[in-house]
Amino acid sequence: MTVTEETKATHVFPVTQVTESRRNAVNFQDLRFGDVFSDHMFELVYKNGKWDNGQIIPYGPVSIMPSANILHYGQGAFEGMKAFTMENGAINVFRLRDHYKRFNDSCKRLNIPSIPEEVFTQAILQLVDLDRQWVPKDKFKSLYLRPFVFATEEFLGLKTSTAYRFYVITGPVGNYYREGINPVKLTTMPDYVRAVKGGVGNAKVPGNYAASLYPAHVAMKEGYSQVLWLDAIERKYVEEVGAMNIFFVIDGKVVTSPLTGTILPGVTRRSVLELCQIWNLPAEERMLSIDELFDAWREGRLTEAFGSGTAAVISPVGVIHHKGETLTLDTEKMGPVAERLYKAITGIHHGTEADPSAWCTVI
Numbered sequence: 001m002t003v004t005e006e007t008k009a010t011h012v013f014p015v016t017q018v019t020e021s022r023r024n025a026v027n028f029q030d031l032r033f034g035d036v037f038s039d040h041m042f043e044l045v046y047k048n049g050k051w052d053n054g055q056i057i058p059y060g061p062v063s064i065m066p067s068a069n070i071l072h073y074g075q076g077a078f079e080g081m082k083a084f085t086m087e088n089g090a091i092n093v094f095r096l097r098d099h100y101k102r103f104n105d106s107c108k109r110l111n112i113p114s115i116p117e118e119v120f121t122q123a124i125l126q127l128v129d130l131d132r133q134w135v136p137k138d139k140f141k142s143l144y145l146r147p148f149v150f151a152t153e154e155f156l157g158l159k160t161s162t163a164y165r166f167y168v169i170t171g172p173v174g175n176y177y178r179e180g181i182n183p184v185k186l187t188t189m190p191d192y193v194r195a196v197k198g199g200v201g202n203a204k205v206p207g208n209y210a211a212s213l214y215p216a217h218v219a220m221k222e223g224y225s226q227v228l229w230l231d232a233i234e235r236k237y238v239e240e241v242g243a244m245n246i247f248f249v250i251d252g253k254v255v256t257s258p259l260t261g262t263i264l265p266g267v268t269r270r271s272v273l274e275l276c277q278i279w280n281l282p283a284e285e286r287m288l289s290i291d292e293l294f295d296a297w298r299e300g301r302l303t304e305a306f307g308s309g310t311a312a313v314i315s316p317v318g319v320i321h322h323k324g325e326t327l328t329l330d331t332e333k334m335g336p337v338a339e340r341l342y343k344a345i346t347g348i349h350h351g352t353e354a355d356p357s358a359w360c361t362v363i
């Protein structure tokens with residue numbers, strides 16, 4: 001086992017500690033996703049042209065004016081990342097730099113002033129270190145980290161805000177899907193689209209998710225976990241899933257949609273492609289039409305489908321529905337490629353597999 005050199009989480013931000021931790025009230029054996037939050041959060045304020053007043057405070061309500069830009073025009077961005085307890089007891093914040101870069105890109109697209117990388121990094125490391133008792137100890141559980149920024153200027157009218165707040169909240173999580181790591185069911189929704197080129201599909205911003213909720217609701221009513229989005233122009237090319245990038249194994253090759261501006265450049269997607277490269281497993285980033293996918297399935301050439309995401313890690317897909325036709329893969333378990341990736345990625349998370357390329361920030 002190789003462990004990346006430990007980084008000291010230097011404590012530069014002032015801290016107001018909770019008087020009593022809520023941790024004892026949490027059942028760490030039965031964690032779901034996104035419903036439990038740790039004791040503290042990080043706060044940073046932008047005004048008069050600069051980010052300042054970084055501090056760690058008890059997790060709690062945030063007060064903004066009813067006229068704040070975020071509530072009307074949605075100028076905001078966020079990230080989703082995880083910290084893990086490693087086999088040796090240290091804590092691993094996974095692919096911190098990659099998440100920062102994507103956050104910065106999302107901010108740029110929404111014309112939100114950039115947060116310096118060292119501030120973002122330091123905030124996360126100090127916060128995770130302070131609440132390290134909240135990082136679940138067992139494998140396949142983690143501390144989910146949610147950095148987010150939003151515009152707070154009191155002004156009604158469409159313009160870039162001059163005031164913002166940035167927070168990081170965290171919470172212990174188990175599996176993202178109710179299915180656990182069992183295969184999920186997806187459906188296309190050709191009447192709806194998620195993103196168009198030139199829009200904000202490749203940024204992690206609230207509006208993308210808000211717009212996906214109604215189609216996702218319809219899909220769920222019909223028994224599917226998430227929507228498999230098709231491209232917005234021809235409504236034919238497979239793009240991604242609600243909160244995951246999508247991969248297929250066709251003719252023994254791993255295939256995923258290219259980053260053409262309409263899908264989120266997933267950090268896990270990147271880990272998958274990098275691992276395929278290390279393993280000499282052929283992988284292609286290319287346009288794949290839903291018809292080609294179904295043809296490959298009919299001809300027995302489609303052997304696996306799986307999603308990748310920070311929340312979902314590697315989630316096998318067992319069923320894909322499209323316009324009255326249903327493609328079914330092994331609905332009982334993961335295929336061999338998905339399983340190999342799942343084991344490698346979770347192994348790197350928990351320090352039982354070598355870190356391929358400085359993916360881990362260990363504190």
Ligand SMILES: Cc1ncc(COP(=O)(O)O)c(C=O)c1O
Nearest residue numbers: 243244245264266267268309310
């Ligand atoms: C729309 C969308 N696609 C893909 C992903 C996967 O990205 P990542 O692997 O960086 O979590 C996510 C999750 O953040 C997502 O929300």
